[in-house]
Each structure stands twice: as structure tokens, then as C-alpha cells.
Amino acid sequence: MNKSSNINSPIAKKIPHRLEKHDDIRIDNYFWMKDRSHPEVIAYLNEENTFYESKTQHTKAFQDDLFEEMKSRIKEDDSSVPYKYNGYWYITKFEKGKDYPIYTRKKDSLNAPEELLFDCNEMAEDLPYFKLVGISISPDNKKVSFGTDTTGRRQYTLQIKCLETNEIYKDLIENTTGSSAWANDSRTIFYTKKDEVTLRANQVFKHVVGEQNNTLVFEEGDDTFGVTVYKSKSKKYIIIACYSTLTNEYHILNANNPTQNFEVFHPRVRGIEYSISHFENHFYILTNKDKATNFKLMRTGEVNRDMKNWEPVVEHRKDVLIEAIDIFKDYLVISERENGLNQIRIKSWDNSEDYYLPFNSETYTCYTTINVEFRTKLLRYSYNSLTTPPSVIEYNMETRTKKVLKEKEVLGGKFDKSNYISERIWAEARDGEKIPMSVVYRKGMKRDGSNPLLQYAYGSYGSTVDPHFSSIRLSLLDRGFIYVITHVRGGEYLGRSWYDNGKLLNKKNTFTDFIDCSIHLIRERYTSSKHLYAMGGSAGGLLMGAVINEAPELYHGIVAAVPFVDVITTMLDDSIPLTTGEYDEWGNPNDKLYYNYMKSYSPYDNLEAKAYPNMLVTAGLHDSQVQYWEPAKWVAKIREYKTDNNQLFLKTNMDAGHGGASGRFESIREDAGEFAFLLALEDITQ
Template structure:
């Protein structure tokens, strides 16, 4: 099947497989790679790994140096800022030389003895992958439920631990999302089950502690374009079931004091009606796009009249401000907004006596509310960072307006000084005249003469906004002369909800055109040149990478596509694949000929041509549940077969991980080091 040597890359065998839809026939020569159990598939992935390792052998020492450099900047014996919940202070910490977090708590006072909840380093022993998630403490503080994933497929088993005896109960549930919520009786646990094949979260069950009978199914989502979740309101009064799709929401509520009761529909789903709910006092507060409120507005309604006709307006819709989230306190309402791409935090007193914004003076930054679990406080906890400023956790007294920095991220190693770096926001012009913002960071003293290596990153899907953020890992590029750019392209929500709407479904190609326009602008303004320009994206951002190398390969010297979603049309036609049915409102349903033809016109795998492509490093995980490993594997095989250049093309598969890569904090740095070595090697920088 495979020819492999120190020089020649693996060559995958071809087995013509005919795919037909809407009288259109496609031939997929690598369809056979979908069988993850087939020895030849594993052989091919291993051969690609061996080829990548052999070709990058000369960078191995450099990769080790980069890894140690990145690791040296991290405070290994670190801990989170404690937060108080229901009488206990909760702390997450890391110990020197250890990969995984340790979760502890202290009763009432931080001066009291520390109680160990979980040491994930011990729990992860013998596991090639480990992830603990969904920690949920019972109201009496005696029990904790939690989820564990040992494969990377985000398929968790839920366990229950007695915090007095430290015994793990025999009760356990397979195929869950990992999260669960306790009713107020300390005995009833609600959790979400996943479909074993598609991994769609579609059922809510009720588990009674110590009850040997089968758990009770309390809700099942029959529409396969929806997923479900269950959680407890911040007020602790309600258990809430959330039903969600790309365009539509529906919630069901149950008094947490009455776990044997029946859930009540909050507001029945109406296609296109998006809303989310927060409970306070005797009202629910609703963020919604009702009545064409594209950027969302805030409404409220009484607990006993939750249908839409009872909603009244609190904050009106604004065309130039995106309402992103709210945080409710006894005396204050805190609103997270986005205006002209920048985060704003607005604070309002319920009695109407004050309404003001926190001041931020950077040109490009990220600010967000943090862990605020207490109603009875005038203290707001929020986070702040920028591309040049390490992350800070800040407490702000909403009454006195006094600010206390609780923690600023330490950058060890002795060489970092934020004054040595510059960040700016610049704008490119897309083909249709739209102005596209970019956040840029580089080391001071760099001349814009077209010779600088530049890494351009973007995502551009699902309305996910890539805010400008600080990264200690990124310093390894900046200190070697790289410029780093985040392109805020359409498909995200950087400039409001319309920014998202204009980069999905039948306008998806705007996402790709925007990225290319940004590249052209960066070259034109001599930040870099095509000989030194690099692009990177992951998952849906990997689709972006696949599209730009098909559309404008000549602009880039190198591309990194991480876990790339590149076989779009075939995946979206296969409703047995995890996530497919829930994605129809994002990409379109190709069972409709209109969407089929549009998706096919940009699907990277279907549009590979006999032409020159940039140097490329493509990564995946064998157990990826979000983007199946065979998409990048097939893409690489096809590229190898038809591309006309002699540039590097590497496929690296993590055989033990899923969509997020390695699970340990230091193991993931090794993947970063390999990616950076790939880029730096192309620039002739190996020290």
C-alpha cells in the first residue's frame, strides 16, 4: 500500500469510490480511510508520522530547545485565584513538573486547612489521554459528581465521590457530556447522555443516589439538529434543560427543590428565535434576538409567566452594540457588550441610580467577566489581557469603584518586558469593499520593509470571536522576528451578529476572501512578503486554510492546518458522523441541491488541483470527535498525488488524542514546539 523511505513520502493506495448526489458524481480514491480499525489505515497514519519525523529530524534539538523555552516561561507551581461558593473557597493549582491540575477547597476561610478534591496527576497515571470535567458539588457540600474522558473523543463517564469518606460510589454513567447538576435534596443528579454513534447530546436523565433501578429519562430531543444540556441556575432555584441549535433555543425549567416534578417549557421553540435565560429574585432575564434584534436585547418576565408574550424590555436592541452576556448580582446588573470589535463591561444598579462602563484604554484588548458565583456581593471579578499584556484577574468594587489586581500572569525566564512589544489594529479592504480588522503584535524596532516573517491566524465560523489575547508561547516567534496577526474575518462576531451572518451558509466564501484580503494588505503595506507570509488555523479554521491554499496558494510560504475540516461535502452528507446534523444551519444541508453545489464549490478536498501549493504541516488526532482523522488524512493523500510543487507536506497524527491535542499542559507545548520549528525552519532560523 505504502512506499516509504528517508526521501520519498508515503503514497496511499487508491480505491475508486463513487459518490453520487443530485446527479453529480464524485470519485473519492481515499474513501477507504474511514475505517479506523483497518490495519492499513493505521499503517498509513504511522507511515506519515514516520515521514514527518524523518524530514524534521534536523529540527529535533531545536524543538527541544523551543519546548524548554516555552516551559521556562510558565510558573509551574501555580494556582488560580480562589473563589467562594456555598461556604467553601475553591482553588485549582499545578505543582512543579506535573502535567495535570489539582483541585482543592478550604472551608469558610483561606486560613483553614486545605481539603483535596482531585489530584489529576494520580488519576491520569497509566493513561495516554486524561481529562476531568464538569465538577459539581452537592448543596450540602458532601458529594461531588465529575466526568472523565480517557480517549479525547469528549465522551465522558460520570462518577460520584463522597467528600467525607473519599470513596467513589459504584454509581457511574457512560456516554455523557461530563457535566451534571444536583437537585437541592443532595440525592438526585441530572445529567446529559450522548448518542453512542453520533455523540450528539440528546437525552437528560435523572439519577437517584444509591438507587439500583434504571435511571429515569426525563427529556429526549427528537430533532437531530438540536443538542441538549442541563445545568442549575446561579440562584440555585432551578434545574434548567437547554435545547440548542445554530438558530433556535428552547429551555425547560424545574424547581430544584422538587426533583420529582415535571419540567415546564419556558418558551416553546420557534425557528430563528434565539434566547438564553438567567434567574434572579422572582424574575427571569432573557437575552434574545426577538423581533429582529440582530445584536440581541435584554428582556425580563415573571417566574410564572415565561412565554414570549409576557416578556418586557430592559435593554433595547442597538445596531452598533452586540449584547454578549450578563451577570446578575443582588444590587447590580453587569452586561458584557462588544462595540466596534472591542469588549465593554457595563454596570447598572437595579435601582437606576448608576449606569457606567469600566474604562479600558488599549487599542486592542480582551476583557471579560470571570467567576462570579455569589449574589450577595458588590464585588465584580473580571479578566483583562492584550497581545502585549499578560492576563490579570481583577476585583472591582461596583459601589466604591476601587480596583484590586488579584493576580497577574507571571512570565518567567527574566527576559519578558511588555514595553518591548507593540500591538495595533489595522484594517484591510475585502473584494466587496468591507473593511476587515486585524490585531497585530510584534517586537519594537521591526521595520516594515517586506522582509519580516509573519504568521496570520484566523478561525471565522460559528460566530466565535478570536479576541486579541496574550500568549507566552507566542513570544518564541515574536522574539525571533515574527509578526503575529489575528484576522477578525466574517463568520465570527467581532463586529456584531451581522458579521457572523455574512460569513455562513451561502455567504461562507466571504470568510475565505476576507483572510486573503488581509494577506494582500499585509504584503502591500510591507509588513511581510509572500516569501515570508505564513497562515494558520484549526478545525473550521483548518477549513479556512484548505480554502485559501486552493484559492491563493501563491501568497503563502507555509501553512499549518490543525485538525482541519476539509472534506466538507462528504461529511455533511453523512448524518452518522458526530456533529453533522447540528451543523446544517452553519454550512447548509447538502441534501438540498443549492447548498450541495455551494459547499462543493469551496470544499478543500473536492477542489484540490494539479498546481503548486505552499509548504504545509497538517495535524490531526486519531480519536477526534469533532473533525474525524480521515479528513486531513485523505486531503494529504490527494495533495501528494496531484500537486506539482516540491514543497514540504507533512501529516502528523496524535495516535492518543482527539480534537484538542495532548491533554497534559506540557505535552501540548511539544506540539507547539513542533509547529513553530516547522515555520522557523522555513525561515532558516534554527536557534
């Protein structure tokens, strides 16, 4: 604690608000914070920010040093590996001292003159937040559609630019997802709009360049579904995808006939998930049909698409999760996961070849990248690990040879991957399940319980946090921290069942897995409770809230980024973005069974008068995923209940949303602030 600052912690006023459901009454004293237009709400957030700034003033110079150190490892004048699409090479680059990407292309050859598509630095000038997404080039290469967001709320304005004159057309479409798909006439685009209140993507429109009218072509009436629209790799179909947690449905339209109506690919069936890819005369379908928990690959003709006509291509396997496919003229590439590890399988269509790319490490991440051409024998994929920076690799599927196109440089002159060790360890959960953890640390680490250790997890939506490289993380490792990714249930690290066993009425497994891994790390003397720290964001912030309610004594400090902590109130409010679409993830609290289960773990509803760890909580005023009032209310209530003298900070970004700051360097400043908080708790100040 900074003893030089005498500013008192903010005390939020209490206005009791009665919430009743299923004859259960909850009193929320901080419900009033939900009104973002109320001056007292903004005043309270600013007061918390002032308190944070005052109490961490002694670390400001260190934060600046950390920022410069992190920044110094990044190659500022950098560019992506070019990829070729429809006769042009496309390149994304950054320039020294600039926060945002620059998008360019070259016709036919990389030696051709460079054409500027977008300079996001110019577009973002004088804006506190800027994000460009959904760059989509028309088939005739003369126009590009794109989406921009200037608040962080993920409500994108869709526009179209003429690449021959650099004129941005007057076509201005608000409140979209930012992405769009061109019909083959190069005049018609299809795009998705969001509900103004819930921000659910629920409508697909057709727009003809230069015309005022937009035609509604599809509307999703089920408020548990969202929609998106895209073009098949074959360029033959415009595809509308309707998605929920457990069910999918697709609609298709020949891209040569944009005035025609979409046809349903196959009507939705509750509990059946599928995705489609088109190649030659078939659709390839990745699906969990017939209880294929880890998914299987099937195919069907373009016309006879009924499920009874779907035929197997790759059968379901109990221990192997199929995550994605890439289709080429001569090869099928299958992205799989077995025993937690990524695998890339290459299979020739004539069945003469079927093999896996060799990866020898026990903790690594690999995935296919941009592969937009059918008629090539070259596959692009990326590889990295906790100790190895990312590489983009080009692999010849015929000759089985590879070429490293680029390995990310770590500048600063101090990084040597041989100085770091990574390993995978397993902890036993209280129900007997083995929980994997990916661990990285500097050589010379001794397991004597004295090491500071940062334990990270997410654990929801089947989202897997793979063991990936981070140059930012080096600032912790080089100061003696051990870093651990905990692959708790709720992700898909060990297959689809790993996800199923960490959601709905199994959600508490996510929390107890994390705690049991913490106990294992302490028992095995990687660290001790005096030096153990935990971090998670969004649904991972929910995880942080749950573990400090159940086992606060295990942790010296917690970083909870934009945490989803007021579970019941949020899930009962169907006007909040994401709520209705997530009933299959968390449960619907209008059902008493789910209500009671949620109430038993909801962090906000389970705070007690006891000691809590040191905590840094972050929020974004314009957050569309986790509304700012959840972390704000949570911190206010913790202040009310906590019996300790530990630090508790709420830091709200008043200009951004769920992802934090938009510039590549501004986001690093946020990392530097979080790391300085943790390091200061270890009395590490340089």
C-alpha cells in the same frame, strides 16, 4: 528540506469510490481511510508519522529547545485565584513538574486546612490521555460529581465522590457530556447522555445516588438540536437547554422538587435564540426576538412566561452586541462588544448608576470570570492584551475601585511588555468591507517586506478570537515574527451581522477576507509572500484549505490543525458527530443549492495540479469533531496533485482527539513542533 533523509513520501493506495448526489458524481479515491479498524488505515497514518519524524529530524534538538524555552516561561507551581461558593473557597493549582491540575477547597477561611478534591496527576497516571470536567458540588457540600475522558473523544464517564470519606461511589455512567446538576436534596443529579454513534447530546437523565436505575426525563427528537442541563445561579431551578445554531428552547424544574416534571419555559420558535437567567421573582432573557440581531435583554415573571409578557430591560442597539450578563443583588453587569472591542457595563437596578469600565487600549480582551454570589458588590473580571499577560481583577461596583488579585507571571527573566507593540489595522475586502486585524511584534520592526509573519484566523460559528496574550507566542515574536489575528467574517468581532455574513451562502466571505488581508499585509510591506505563513484549526483548517486552493502563491507555509476539509461528504453523513446540528452553519447539502455552493469551496473537492505552499497538517485519531480521515485523505490527495517540491507533512496524534494532547506540557510540545516547522522555513534554527 532535510537532505540527509532519503525516505520517500508515503503514497496512499487509491480505491475509487463513487459518490452521487443531485446527479453529480464525485470519485473519492481515499474514501477507504474512513475505516479506523482496518490495519491499512493505521499503517498509513503511522507511515505518515514516520515520514514526518524523519524529515524533521534535523529540527528535533530545536524543538526540544523551544519546548524548554516555552515551559520556562510558565510558573509550574501555580494556583488560581480562590473563589467562594456555599461556604468553601475553591482553588485549582499546579505543582512543579506535573502536567495536570489539582483541585482543592478550604472551609470558611483561606487559612483553614486544605481538602483535596482531585489530583488529576494521580488519576492520569499511565494514561496517554486524560481530561476531568464538570466538577459539581452537592448543596450539602458532601459529594461531588465529575466526568472523565481517557481517549480524547469527549465521551465522559460520570462518577460521584463522597467528600467525607473520599470514596468514589459505584454509580458509573458512561457516554455523557461530563457535566451534571444537583437537585437541592443533595441526592439527585441530572445529566446529559450522548448518542452512541453521532455523539449528539440528546437525552437528559435523573440519577439518585446509590440507586441503580436512571430515569429518562427528556429526549431531544430533532437531530439538529443538542441538549445540556445545568442549575441556575439562584439555585432555585434545574434548567435543560435545547440548542441549535439558530434556535433555543429551555425547560425548567424547581430544584426542591426533583421528582416533578420539567416545564417548557417557552416553546422553540425557528430563528429565535434566547438564554435565561433567574433572579428573585423574574427570569432575565437575552434574545434576538423581534429582529434584535445584536440581542436585547428582557424579563418575565416566573409563571407568566409567554413571549407577549416579556418586557424590555436593555433595548437592542444596531452597533452593540450583547454577549452575556451577570446578575447581582444590586447590579446588572452586561458584557458587550462595540466596534470589535469588549466592554463591561454596570447598571444598578434602581437606575441610579449606568457606566462602563474604562479600557484605553485599542487591542485588548476583557471578560467577567467566576461570579457565583448574588449578594456582593464585588465583580471579578479578567483583562489581557497581545502585549499584557492576563490579570484577574476585583472591582467594587459601589466605590468604583479595583484591586488586581493576580497577574499571570511570565518567568524566564526575559519578558518585558514594553518591548512589544500591538496595533489594530484594517484591510479593504474585495466587496468594500473593512476587515480588522490585531497585530503584535517586537519594537524595532521595519516595514520593508522582509519580516516573517504568521496570520491566524478561525472564522466560523460566530466564535470570536480576541486579541489575547500568549507566552508561547513570544518564541516567534522574539525571533522576528509578526503575529496577526485576522477578524474575518464568520466570527462575531463586529457584531452578529459579521457572523451572518460569513456562514451558509455567505461562507466564501470568510476565505476571501483572509486572502484580502494577506494581500494588504504584503502591500503594506509588513511581510512578503516569501515570508507569509498562515495557521488555522478545525473550521480554521477549512479556511486554510480554501485559501491554498484560491491563492497558494501568497503563502510560504501553512499549518492546518485538525482541518475540516471534506465538507460535502461529511455534511451528507448524518452518522458523523456534529453533522445534523450544523446544517444552519454550513447548509444542508441534501438541498442542491447548498450542495453546489459547498462543492465550490470544499478544500478536498477543489484540489488541482499546481504548486502548494509548505504544509504541516495535524490530526487526532480519536477526534470526535473532525474525524481523522479528513486531514488524512486531504494530504494523500494533495500529494497526488501537487506539482511542487515543497514540504507536506501529516502528523497524527494516535492517542488524542480534537484538542490534542491533554497534559499542559505535552500540548506545548505540539506547539514547539509547529513553531519549529515555521521557523525552519525561515532558516531560523535556534
